[in-house]
Amino acid sequence: MYLVFPTHAELARYTSQKLKTLMLSAVPTTVGLATGSTMEPVYANLIQSLQSAGSQDFKQLVSFNLDEYVGLNRQHPQSYRYYMQQHLFDHIGLPDEQTFLPDGSCTDIDEQCAWYSQAIQQRGGLDFQLLGIGTNGHIGFNEPGTPFDSRTHVVELSEQTRIDNGRFFDDFAEVPTHAITLGIADIMEAKEVWLLITGEHKAQTVLNYHRSAVDENMPASVLKRHPNTHILLDQAAASLLPAEVQTHYRTQAA
Numbered sequence: 719m720y721l722v723f724p725t726h727a728e729l730a731r732y733t734s735q736k737l738k739t740l741m742l743s744a745v746p747t748t749v750g751l752a753t754g755s756t757m758e759p760v761y762a763n764l765i766q767s768l769q770s771a772g773s774q775d776f777k778q779l780v781s782f783n784l785d786e787y788v789g790l791n792r793q794h795p796q797s798y799r800y801y802m803q804q805h806l807f808d809h810i811g812l813p814d815e816q817t818f819l820p821d822g823s824c825t826d827i828d829e830q831c832a833w834y835s836q837a838i839q840q841r842g843g844l845d846f847q848l849l850g851i852g853t854n855g856h857i858g859f860n861e862p863g864t865p866f867d868s869r870t871h872v873v874e875l876s877e878q879t880r881i882d883n884g885r886f887f888d889d890f891a892e893v894p895t896h897a898i899t900l901g902i903a904d905i906m907e908a909k910e911v912w913l914l915i916t917g918e919h920k921a922q923t924v925l926n927y928h929r930s931a932v933d934e935n936m937p938a939s940v941l942k943r944h945p946n947t948h949i950l951l952d953q954a955a956a957s958l959l960p961a962e963v964q965t966h967y968r969t970q971a972a
């Protein structure tokens with residue numbers, strides 16, 4: 719089933735409440751976070767909601783982000799570390815020791831990849847994973863063809879992904895060719911997964927996902943095997959889906 723919201727804004731508000739609950743948990747909580755334009759209003763709502771709730775210390779929270787570009791350091795405005803600082807961490811005072819992203823400028827990438835998956839496992843795995851999707855069905859930066867048993871690894875970005883993400887860069891030549899991503903096996907071990915998809919430009923991707931068998935050529939399709947995955951769409955992204963598989967948020971809440 720797909721939970722469909724009238725607008726991206728309403729979907730963002732709903733998701734921010736889930737994240738807020740996780741972040742303020744009284745027990746150790748490990749949350750997998752994502753970047754991209756889909757998540758911007760989610761984090762904006764989350765900041766607002768946390769700030770209006772008063773000062774917080776998030777003592778039990780640790781976050782691991784999905785991915786990072788190879789070659790961009792944390793000061794680079796298009797790095798995902800920069801994004802997370804700008805869109806969330808700096809606003810809520812979440813210390814660096816509690817937030818992890820792969821380091822795209824490290825000297826030993828293989829060692830770091832191995833460490834990243836292990837660090838998550840040492841925390842008992844992810845309690846929750848927030849996901850977006852690429853137009854080609856990628857999750858994190860796991861491009862079509864990525865083995866489902868993959869752990870954190872370096873990927874060569876597809877032409878489609880570089881074109882899609884090129885909108886954030888001044889010049890297409892500056893778009894990195896490689897990235898580090900959490901593997902599909904790491905994502906699948908999360909206890910709960912929320913996949914957020916918004917915008918008319920993702921409607922075909924949603925339909926492709928819906929029609930796809932569980933197949934490495936449609937990376938997100940692996941989630942059909944996950945026992946606790948929730949797919950949240952706005953109406954625009956859901957526009958090509960058969961009506962009978964859609965649950966409308968307003969109807970459900972009424």
Ligand code: GLP
Pocket residue numbers: 752753754755756757784785849850851852857858859879883
């Ligand atoms: C990037 C990220 C993904 C993200 C996707 C969609 O490629 N690696 O994790 O889900 O973009 O981004 P957007 O939300 O901007 O469409």
